[in-house]
Amino acid sequence: MKSVLIAGLFSALTISQANAQVYYNYADWDRLNESDRAAYIAGAYDSLVSIATAETASSARHYSRCVVSRQLSNEQLAKNVRAFVATRPNLQKGPVQGGLINYLVELCGAPPN
Numbered sequence: 001m002k003s004v005l006i007a008g009l010f011s012a013l014t015i016s017q018a019n020a021q022v023y024y025n026y027a028d029w030d031r032l033n034e035s036d037r038a039a040y041i042a043g044a045y046d047s048l049v050s051i052a053t054a055e056t057a058s059s060a061r062h063y064s065r066c067v068v069s070r071q072l073s074n075e076q077l078a079k080n081v082r083a084f085v086a087t088r089p090n091l092q093k094g095p096v097q098g099g100l101i102n103y104l105v106e107l108c109g110a111p112p113n
Contacts, residue, residue, distance in 0.1 A: 026085060029096045034075070041081055042074040044097050048104075059111040066108035080107075 024032075029040055045067070052060035067077065084106065085091045085099035092099075 024096055026092050026094060026096050026099055030082065030085075030092075034078070037082065038074040038078040040096065041078040041100060044100050045074075045077060048097075048100070058113075062111035063104050063108055066104070070107075 024040060029037060032040065049060045049064040049067075072080070081096070081099050081103045084103040088099075088102070091102060
């Protein structure tokens with residue numbers, strides 16, 4: 001179930017990012033300066049929690065509440081995602097959104113069904 005949820009959230013993020021015409025894989029994002037990484041992760045996170053379908057709405061609320069309750073700034077979220085992915089080579093080969101979602105699952109737990 002967790003992998004299905006991650007795949008669904010990842011698909012939603014990928015589609016919204018493709019429409020925005022700005023898309024970084026992890027390696028490209030990692031080469032950005034700190035403020036640009038924070039801005040990009042803010043957009044990816046915002047897409048995750050703001051652009052939800054009926055199927056992903058409870059997940060969006062779950063992650064939004066989690067991040068807000070921890071008072072994570074965009075800068076801190078970007079640093080945390082970067083540190084998280086740095087120890088997971090399989091995530092370094094993919095898009096930033098994959099690292100973000102996996103980090104949120106680790107931080108917040110899987111969303112309720």
